[in-house]
Amino acid sequence: MDQDKLISPKRHRRVTAQDVADAAGVSRSAVSRAFTEGAYLDEEKRQRVRAAALDLGYRPNALAAGLQGGRSHLVAIFVGDMRNAYDTEVVTRLVGALNAIQKWPILIDGGGLSSVKEAMGEVLRYPLDALILRSGSMDPAIARECTKLHIPVISSGRVLYHPQIDNVCCRNQEGSQAAAQLLLDRGRVRFGYIAGPAGYSSSSARQDGMTRALAAAGLTPVAVEQGDFTVEGGLAAAERLFERARLDALLCANDAMAIGALGAARARGIDVPNDLSIVGFDDISMARWPGINLTTVCNPIDIYADKVVELLAARLADPEKPSDVAYIDTHLVLRGTH
Amino acid sequence: MDQDKLISPKRHRRVTAQDVADAAGVSRSAVSRAFTEGAYLDEEKRQRVRAAALDLGYRPNALAAGLQGGRSHLVAIFVGDMRNAYDTEVVTRLVGALNAIQKWPILIDGGGLSSVKEAMGEVLRYPLDALILRSGSMDPAIARECTKLHIPVISSGRVLYHPQIDNVCCRNQEGSQAAAQLLLDRGRVRFGYIAGPAGYSSSSARQDGMTRALAAAGLTPVAVEQGDFTVEGGLAAAERLFERARLDALLCANDAMAIGALGAARARGIDVPNDLSIVGFDDISMARWPGINLTTVCNPIDIYADKVVELLAARLADPEKPSDVAYIDTHLVLRGTH
């Protein structure tokens, strides 16, 4: 102790409850009680403790408190790729919603990381209150490992069928079907589709929705190309489409690619929306920017984030409850490109 | 108590080192050593312990480890407003850079929160390795409180002069000056400016840069309007400007507002760039999207984030080192609107 001080006199120790107790002339228990709602403590003494705490800059160490077996109030959010605009917007809302209920989100970005699995392993060393998965190609083994650790998992954007994992997912197929129907009603007949990378269920479900609407009208898609959910990828995919076929309707698996496609069409002198309709999916904030003004299927972000937090709260309240899948309804947003 | 146990008899305890020790038939110390690099432990025994740990799904509890006085590996990032595109992009890079060095960022979004101060107070209960401030109007009292807790603070986008706070900041004035010079060289003379909200030093520094370049050419700005750093705000501000004066050059305090201004100009039938040059600031990813293709001042995000992490590492290595201000150089990105 004395020796410690000599060795590293400057390595500042955090102010502890004992320090406050000494300063206020009370026992350490009293300090703890002064910060605990509903604990018996003389009001005058409580004031004295809080004054001393304020003076010393004391606040109860959340790590030590979390060790007690209670909640840590830490929640991890694993994001498939934060450079994706829709994912970022969802994460933004999630962070806000979690902050509002005093949960503190730790972010892990799969997009910027070489060894996602290792990172997840490190973060799982913290006794998390929950893990939120946002899209991305997370190794399902990790999700299973979490349930083994008895950490609630909530998956968003991709349904994981597991008895202990809750899911939030929008009605991709219905949304896309409605978009295709809109264009059919407008008289469009030569449909193209720009898909996302293979393995993303949202992309294929959206494609299915379009195909189904076309089939009901006795049509089939003229051409399909694959993009990578980015603007540049959408632009490139659209150029390939335009080479292959003359279209009058183009549905895209997400808004970013639709924006790219819009750029490709304009560069080629195609009149949108007179000669070609382009419809995206998600309704990211940029879709309503001037110069873009994209007609799209709204995948309502606020509702989405709120639902995730709602499921989280329900799961924390009853860890044994059966797993749940919440479906979010989409709706068309008519702007200038259909 | 007993009642609790009856209500949730299954409240699963986390697997602990003792559990692994029992399973492997060794002491708890041995388990700890099995996970500690450079500790004496019979190799055969270490293998046995790790096998048992893998089987039980054990991993050392980071909370308990952090209590030891070492680092917690938790870093808080306070973001002024995550709905701001530039801030989100910086945060994205920061998250990636921190993940890469095994630091786990806790996000707090000032934009989505009613009581920022309270939220910060709660997060400061964790023994953070550091606090990163990203723009925003954080109460300086909180930053001071952090230094009181001996938590390193790194401010980005706004220089806080405090002996224990490191800063990263781009050369706003020089960047804006160069942009103005570009347009002067092109023969522009009637300059307008769309500023950010009052109190943002970056906005005023950028305005100063423009004013200085104009002064050197014997000119003064024709009109200045104030926006709120959003696309919509930029659009509205530009409309007010166009009402007031006929301009041939328009500089904006950030890209988002420049994109809004671009929309306003086009809606009014103004030919950009032939009749009007518009230049933004930041070079967010959308600036290069088709249909936008904005000429702007690049505020290099990667370098920015790397610098923050570099300062963080230096501060952790030597907590007593004098505070530092790292200035980031900007450069012009010539696209289609100048």
Added chain:
DNA sequence: CATGTCTATGCACACGCGTTCAGATACCCG
């Protein structure tokens, strides 16, 4: 006065881990 209820307080334990310390075992050299 006897008994019971309510409030207030300090002690001591538990949380899960890293690490120090003292002791034990194995090995080599003289």
Added chain:
DNA sequence: CGGGTATCTGAACGCGTGTGCATAGACATG
């Protein structure tokens, strides 16, 4: 065989809390 060294091991402590438990006093009720 004795003594020194290197390797291994378990018991024990401390990190900073929250909280159960026992005790003590204040007060009301019978």
